[in-house]
Amino acid sequence: MSETEIPSNGGRAAGAGILLEDVTKRFPGQEKPAVGGLTMEIPQGSIVMLVGPSGCGKTTTLKMINRLIEPTSGRIILNGEDVTGIDGDQLRRGIGYVIQAGGLFPHMTVAANIAVVPKMLNWDKERIRSRVDELLELVSLDPALYRDRYPKELSGGQQQRVGVARALAADPPVLLMDEPFGAVDPITRQRLQDELLHIQSELHKTIVCVTHDFDEAVKLGDWIAIFDEGAQLVQYDSPERILASPANEFVENFIGSGAGLKQLTLTRVNEVDLVMPVTASVGDLTSDTLSRLQGAGEQNAVVLDERGRPIQWLSRRQLSRLDRHTDAVDPRLPVIGNQATLNDALDTMLVSSTGAALVTGPRESFLGMVTVQTVMEAITAANDAAQQGSSSAPVGINSGMIQRAGDPVPVQDVAGTGAPQ
Template sequence: MTATNETQSVGQDAARNSEVSGAEIRLEGVVKRYAGQKTPAVDSLSLTIPAGEIVMLVGPSGCGKTTSLKMINRLIEPTSGAISIDGKDVRKQGHDELRRHVGYVIQGGSLFPHMTVEKNIAIVPKLLGWDASRISDRVDDLLDLVGLDPAKYRKRYPRELSGGQQQRVGVARGLAADPPVLLMDEPFGAVDPITRQRLQDELLSIQRELRKTIVCVTHDIDEAIKLGDRIVILQEGAHVAQYDTPENILAAPADDFVSDFVGSGSTLKQLSLARVNEIDLADWTTAAVGDSAAEAIRKAQTVGHDAVVVLDNRGRPVAWPWLRQLRNEDRIPSYDPEKLHTLDSRATLNDALDTMLTSSHGGAVVTGDRDQYLGVIDFTSVTDHMRTLEQQAAAATDGQARG
């Protein structure tokens, strides 16, 4: 009963939030000069970040990207210039009040080790004076959103979580009071590559649902290309070298600095632009945890599948066992979902190839919003799609050369 109610409320939230909930951020002639330094760390940065988009600030270390980010929530006070969120000057609000309405996520999640997951997430709602039952509902909803089972993780302490789980809780904490703007500082820098890819996928999935304005600092151009609706490439002193969509930056780098930074092999980087959802997914035999194993095997064999995708009671894939692994079972057992490496439908083809190479199935399970099962992607369909893209690119360059 409770489970059904929860699922319903989650569904309603998703529907309600599917329009843009973000706010526009504007920086005008922002300067940050530290005492005793000749050149300013940020030298007259002007930038408009559209509502509901992910904008990646990327550049070499020391280019002022983190300083620029921290000026938005006034962790660093600008020396001059103006910053506004949704048309309101940030300096006109008290800095504590401002920060409670701007989500902030940093590397590793930076959770408070003496507080449980629940308490960590509840910090901002508590500061805003929400009542206990509203906070409790919100914590459940957020844990669900970032793919952690509330019943299992609420009462845990950060040291009982893996790096990826801590980072997920960090994101949930940043989103706790439903802020229109989320600032992220190298959020996925401290985790291993596989976890990082998964967290990136999840962020894209969350953003599809929430449509916040997200400003994210990274030094990794591949991450910027994957996550960003737009990318700001910054040079020393936070000079904007180029501010454009990933497609345009890859196709037409503004100058040598940008093309150096983006790096060679940019046709290969095009792979980071193509998403899994551009490819038709194959249907696969599915079974729910607790179903009859014999029945599932029979279903799979009739369509010639040698494995079954197992879904949990919320339709999330948890495992992809071979039929021979199921023969000794009466019912489909429950699995640890952490062991199955899934792909979000917004994942790039690069990620898809990575995932497939590590999977013994020569394919990967694809998920949509809230990790719902969508289908299976296989190796041939990816390579076919890549070939089409290459041919298109070649045709386009030919056309340019002739024109």
């Protein structure tokens, strides 16, 4: 590997492990460092959420990984190789970067925006076109409809999806995200979060994400790093253990009230058993659907389009008024992704007249139905599992202290120098 290449698995790049080793950043004119002596292990293929109050150094930490901000001292190790000495531009071409509101170039089409890095890497036109279409499909945007549009013709959520596609264009092992969903409405934010989890389930990248939203950190993160001023790592652990055992009063205050309710975000819909209702396809006779509903003892049927996506949820009374199923889409359909949390599911159920929600998977394909009873049973199971603990947390160090699972101990009490064990 040349000195200007970032690590890659060749073909489809898997996530890369990252280690910030005794990293410090001092800005001119500031008495205290923005980041002080941080050593932090980011496990390969995981989502690590950086949270903390404004000005605590989490965005500075993020930007030092791809050296948009150069560290004053310390090393950044990517997949076992120190990248602090290689060309910064070359490094950044191999690390995906997503900012708030997408950061798209307004004078370029969606396809041209996504193709920026592949063009820099001298990909041929056919490979670029194929990759653009593949990524638009991945973020649930029809290439035929969106490839030639400009950013101003997209909604905020669509722009953010394109921003994610652009960050993934050259298949980087690492994806950095700086408040990626902070500029969209709550409903769109939930959908974008679900989409990111779907993408991660397929690609297994290493994702580092800055957020001010602790609920978002719990929903998305495999691990959560809570920073205080100067990027002092107060607690670095799984969402389950942070909610169950906050390291100190600072963490308790940051989590805020309602920690019990936040437990609902610890279990995702894909972890519970779904109920399969009666389904029908566009063009089917409604009389056939009514017969199947009667035989199953059910009151409602889900209508699927030609791609297996739910578009209607009709009662027996509604079906009796029709001859065949149409392709009309009900915009009020209570749909959630299978990567959504139980908290999301309950929110969706509250506005559903059926007291349940329809669940979709990758490419919005229909998977089944989740009910209130299913959620309540899963909550009980999740609480039991949380009491049994989980795997060891990654290592985080500041100023001569090392932290595992929310319990600071002196570095000298750990074998070696505090590097990941």
